[in-house]
Amino acid sequence: MYFRDISVVDHLGQARENMHLVTTEDKITWLSDNAPPADLIEKVEVYEGKNRVLLPGLYNMHCHVPMTLLRGYGEGLPLQRWLEEKMYPFEALMDADDMYWGTLLGIYEMLASGVVSFSDMYMRLDGIFQAVLESGIKANLNNPLTGDENTDIKQDIAYLEVMQLIKDCRTTNGHIRAEAGLHAEYTSSERVVQDVVTWAKEQNLHLQVHLSETKKEHTECKERHQGLTPTAYLHSFGFFDQPTVAAHGVYLEDSDLTILRAKDVTIAHCPTSNLKLGSGIAPLAKFLRHGVKVTIGTDGASSNNNLNMMEEISLAALLAKGINKDPSLMSATEIMPLVTINAARAQGRTNCGRLEVGAQADLFVMDLSRPHLQPIYDLPANIFYSGQSSDVVLTMVEGKVLYRDGAATLIDLERVLFEVNRIRTEKLRQLS
Ligand SMILES: [Zn+2]
Known part of the structure; x- marks a missing residue:
């Protein structure tokens, strides 16, 4: 596709006008203020860039995508009661087919807000994998381990599913990546943590974990483990020797940040979910000040209640300004790398997350002619402080247009909506 005469805000938050970008197969093959040579655009579609801005695709770095099926189920409860009284009983009834439909619904939402990877x-990775594969989006998936001292992870369904996923991912050319996961310190015995670490090292898998999400989790961990915070406790097993994305980090202490920086751990900051479950506000600006890597995620739709990355980024930036009483924080040049190139690196995707010739063609386009985006003095700031996900008019992953003018190209929304409402009705009947 040839994006002609279009504004560009790149992965470093730098804006340029009247640019020309060409994608050939899955790569960016031209990016310049000069028009491309004729032979490069011979048989490609021309996309007129007037009143449009093109950006590198966004990464949603912490999600439980099939939880779209639980959107709005269990409102008003704190994390522990929300999990035990609402989420776990519903989840116990969900099969791979349910996961498939819930995943497609979530992917639709993500594509509509410029997301190219999550x-x-x-659990039920077979259903999730199939939906990701059909939709064309990229993803790093895992089924997180939990268990007590009697748990042999190698007999556990989560382990077995990930081992199968590793095989399934081999045919996706890195598009879908298998990872290992630990749900959290508070849902795992020492044996489980040790075995997950050993397994991740054996298979050289990246890790995902929930870390210091609530005050209860953080303080009870210290009581359980001779004053060790969840970070220090996991560190004592060598957990962070593998590349790790740790979600939340609301209650991280300075000593934790020292460990996370030294081990190159990436925090997935999920401000809406933390607010909605009453968990608190993670100190994003402090993380950055300490040199800790940070990305942003929506968390599941059941605690958000949507997978709108544009909204998540805006909230993260506004909260950082507000709680630090500093309006200079989180400029576009600070925000953009977090949700693009840094996130791609955390997913182990080295040729992604940036607008450069040779990089994978993962991008999205916004319509600037909307009333709330005009006039424009500072384009990068307009994107996140004025822009809405409904301004996204095109999302491309590896050169394929997956969302355009209000509709995903490979997902039948009518069918998805029918199926998720069928699932809702069935589950409520089973739970009553
Ligand atoms: Zn989570």
């Missing part, structure tokens, strides 16, 4: 922790 990191996910959930």
Whole structure:
């Protein structure tokens, strides 16, 4: 596709006008203020860039995508009661087919807000994998381990599913990546943590984990483990020797940040979910000040209640300004790398997350002619402080247009909506 005469805000938050970008197969093959040579655009579609801005695709770095099926189920409860009284009983009834439909619904939402890749922790990976594969989006998937001292992870369904996923991913050319996951310190015995670490090292898998999400989790861990915070406790097993994305980090202490920086751990900051479950507000600006890597995620739709990355980024930036009483924080040049190139690196995707010739063609386009985006003095700031996900008019992953003018190209929304409402009705009947 040839994006002609279009504004560009790149992965470093730098804006340029009247640019020309060409994608050939899955790569960006031209990016310049000069028009491309004729032979490069001979048989490609021309996309007129007037009143449009093109950006590198966004990464949703913490999600439980099939939880779209639980959107709005269990409102008003704190994390522990929300999990035990609402989520776990519903989840116990969900099969691979349910996961498939819930995943497609979530992917639809993500594509509609410029997301090209996501990191996910959930079960029934066969259903999730199939939906990701058909939709064309990229994902790093795992089924997180939990268990007590009697748990042999190698007999556990989560382990077996990931081992199968490793095989399934081999045919996706890195498009879908298998990872190992630990749900959290508070849902795992020492034996489980040790075995997950050993397994991740054996298979050289990246890790995902929930870390210091609530005050209860953080303080009870210290009581259980001779004053060790969840970070220090996991560190004592060598957990962070593998590349790790740790979600939340609301209650991280300075000593934790020292460990996370030294071990190159990436925090997935999920502000909406933390607010909605009353968990608190993670200190994003402090993480960055300490040199800890940070990305942003929506968490599951059941605690958000949507998978709108545009909204998530805007909230993260506004909260950082507000709680630090500093309006200079989180400029576009600070925000953009977090949700693009840094996130791609955390997913182990070295040729992604940036607008450069030779990089994978993962991008999205916004319509600037909307009333709330005009006039424009500072384009990068307009994207996140004025823009809405409904301004996204095109999302491309590896050169394929997956979302355009209000509709995903490979997902039948009518069918998905029918199926998720069928599932809702069935589950409520089973739970009553
Ligand atoms: Zn989560």
